[in-house]
Amino acid sequence: MINTDILIIGAGPTGLFTVFEAGLLKLKCHLIDALPQAGGQCSEIYPKKPIYDIPAFPEILAGELVDNLMKQIEPFQPGFTLGERAETIDKQEDGTFIVTTNKGTKHRAPVVAIAGGLGSFEPRKPPIANIVKYEDHGVEYIIRDPEMYRDKDVVIAGGGDSALDWSIFLTDVAKSVTLIHRRNEFRGALDSVEKVQELKNLGKIELITPAEVVDITGTEKVEAVSVKRNGEIFNRPCDHFIPLFGLAPKLGPIADWGLEIEKNAIKVDNSLDYQTNIPGIYAIGDVNTYPGKLKLILCGFHEATLMCQSAYQRIHPDKRYVMKYTTVGGVEGFDGSKKEAPKAVVKAIE
Amino acid sequence: MQDIKITIIDREGEEHLVDAPTDMNMNVMEIVRSYELAPEGTIGVCGGMAMCASCQCYVLSNHELPKKSDEEEAMLAEAFYVEDNSRLGCQIRITPQLDGLKVQLAPES
Ligand SMILES: Cc1cc2nc3c(=O)[nH]c(=O)nc-3n(C[C@H](O)[C@H](O)[C@H](O)COP(=O)(O)OP(=O)(O)OC[C@H]3O[C@@H](n4cnc5c(N)ncnc54)[C@H](O)[C@@H]3O)c2cc1C
Ligand code: FES
Numbered sequence: 001m002i003n004t005d006i007l008i009i010g011a012g013p014t015g016l017f018t019v020f021e022a023g024l025l026k027l028k029c030h031l032i033d034a035l036p037q038a039g040g041q042c043s044e045i046y047p048k049k050p051i052y053d054i055p056a057f058p059e060i061l062a063g064e065l066v067d068n069l070m071k072q073i074e075p076f077q078p079g080f081t082l083g084e085r086a087e088t089i090d091k092q093e094d095g096t097f098i099v100t101t102n103k104g105t106k107h108r109a110p111v112v113a114i115a116g117g118l119g120s121f122e123p124r125k126p127p128i129a130n131i132v133k134y135e136d137h138g139v140e141y142i143i144r145d146p147e148m149y150r151d152k153d154v155v156i157a158g159g160g161d162s163a164l165d166w167s168i169f170l171t172d173v174a175k176s177v178t179l180i181h182r183r184n185e186f187r188g189a190l191d192s193v194e195k196v197q198e199l200k201n202l203g204k205i206e207l208i209t210p211a212e213v214v215d216i217t218g219t220e221k222v223e224a225v226s227v228k229r230n231g232e233i234f235n236r237p238c239d240h241f242i243p244l245f246g247l248a249p250k251l252g253p254i255a256d257w258g259l260e261i262e263k264n265a266i267k268v269d270n271s272l273d274y275q276t277n278i279p280g281i282y283a284i285g286d287v288n289t290y291p292g293k294l295k296l297i298l299c300g301f302h303e304a305t306l307m308c309q310s311a312y313q314r315i316h317p318d319k320r321y322v323m324k325y326t327t328v329g330g331v332e333g334f335d336g337s338k339k340e341a342p343k344a345v346v347k348a349i350e
Numbered sequence: 351m352q353d354i355k356i357t358i359i360d361r362e363g364e365e366h367l368v369d370a371p372t373d374m375n376m377n378v379m380e381i382v383r384s385y386e387l388a389p390e391g392t393i394g395v396c397g398g399m400a401m402c403a404s405c406q407c408y409v410l411s412n413h414e415l416p417k418k419s420d421e422e423e424a425m426l427a428e429a430f431y432v433e434d435n436s437r438l439g440c441q442i443r444i445t446p447q448l449d450g451l452k453v454q455l456a457p458e459s
Contacts, residue, residue: 045395045396045401045402046396046397046399046401049399118391118395119391124430124459125459126430127430127431127457127459158428159424159427159428160428181427182427182428182432183423183424183427185423185424185427187421187424187428210427245428245430246402246428248395248402248404248459249391249395250391251391263386263389263390264389264390264391264392265390
């Protein structure tokens with residue numbers, strides 16, 4: 001069981017900045033994210049795009065913003081459960097919550113901050129009628145363990161970076177790799193496209209374009225896919241079919257936690273502290289809604305700051321806390337580090 | 351500048367005739383969002399960068415639309431339920447020439 005003061009669901013910019021604000025109040029944080037890396041939409045959708053409306057940064061790449069946030073929260077040593085989706089929440093008799101992920105990891109905290117953005121990122125599934133039947137029986141949307149494909153016939157579908165990169169990688173592992181894409185052009189990094197071309201010339205990757213997989217066959221598990229090219233359909237025997245069409249956010253299990261939901265977002269009390277209808281559970285950043293809500297990074301930061309003050313009072317009902325400026329109070333990390341403004345020296349002039 | 355009228359058929363098949371401003375640098379995806387014709391989070395996921403295809407729509411009228419950019423072509427090649435008349439709504443800027451445009455939102459994927 002992982003124990004912490006504030007359990008944050010979602011390691012996007014809002015979740016990450018919460019660690020800092022909580023840290024100033026000496027509260028420990030742990031973050032859960034379905035993605036294998038921190039940064040939320042900034043890292044997953046647009047890491048190389050510049051953002052122009054972060055106060056005091058005339059321009060900053062989304063990826064850089066996340067790197068900076070990670071550096072800023074380092075002294076507060078947050079814990080991370082990455083690559084797992086928060087699935088269930090249970091309130092205990094002592095008032096704490098236990099959040100369990102889809103992989104069974106359990107976390108306990110007196111305060112839960114949902115910073116889930118547009119939801120957890122889930123693979124986009126191609127509209128093949130019987131695809132669900134073969135999930136985990138030869139159809140995988142995410143490659144977790146490449147060894148699974150050793151000496152197997154693998155068909156990959158997609159035209160972006162992950163389809164190209166995994167096709168390249170699996171040539172050294174699988175018996176055969178076939179890459180199917182609806183166009184002759186790919187939109188991945190130029191060197192990946194060139195590498196696939198080279199492997200195709202060497203006969204290590206079979207490229208089928210312009211084409212798409214329209215059906216899957218097999219009794220227990222995938223035995224073949226049907227490929228449509230130029231109006232003709234043919235069978236392609238394989239052990240695995242890996243559609244790599246990117247990820248799309250879905251609110252997912254959080255929608256069933258008994259929270260008040262409006263337009264795919266969690267209703268909160270923004271006149272006070274961004275608490276949901278369940279005391280002790282807050283919702284901040286893109287995932288919440290209230291009159292006038294704007295889905296902007298800066299709003300997430302603001303909401304995180306106010307929420308932490310309220311969380312502090314919840315955790316320490318008998319203590320009074322007065323907000324301090326970091327300029328005056330400095331930043332004291334849990335790792336023993338201390339940052340503070342240098343004191344002005346007063347020296348007598350003789 | 352004046353508003354134009356465009357018709358949007360939502361994912362439930364319901365037809366909406368809406369006013370679209372031509373002087374606000376808006377696109378079809380943003381019009382759908384501003385009139386809330388699709389649930390939050392199901393359209394405009396990439397903010398209009400031709401990177402998600404959540405705004406895919408079928409163009410039903412005969413308007414002359416700007417040519418597809420390479421990014422739009424590439425995204426449509428990875429999208430599902432693509433037809434010959436598929437476009438990304440975020441890549442169609444609202445201009446006076448589009449008065450009377452009729453589009454249908456593609457299924458969510
Ligand atoms: C293309 C694009 C451009 C943008 N440009 C700007 C801009 O210029 N300026 C600006 O201010 N904003 C911009 N935004 C919006 C900005 O990215 C969001 O406001 C911001 O990312 C919200 O942060 P967040 O931390 O609240 O949520 P997110 O960044 O969405 O992070 C939420 C995280 O929670 C995780 N999660 C959700 N549910 C679960 C669960 N059940 N279990 C585990 N993990 C879960 C998700 O995997 C995700 O990583 C842009 C967005 C996009 C898509
Ligand atoms: S909004 Fe993402 S492609 Fe149009």
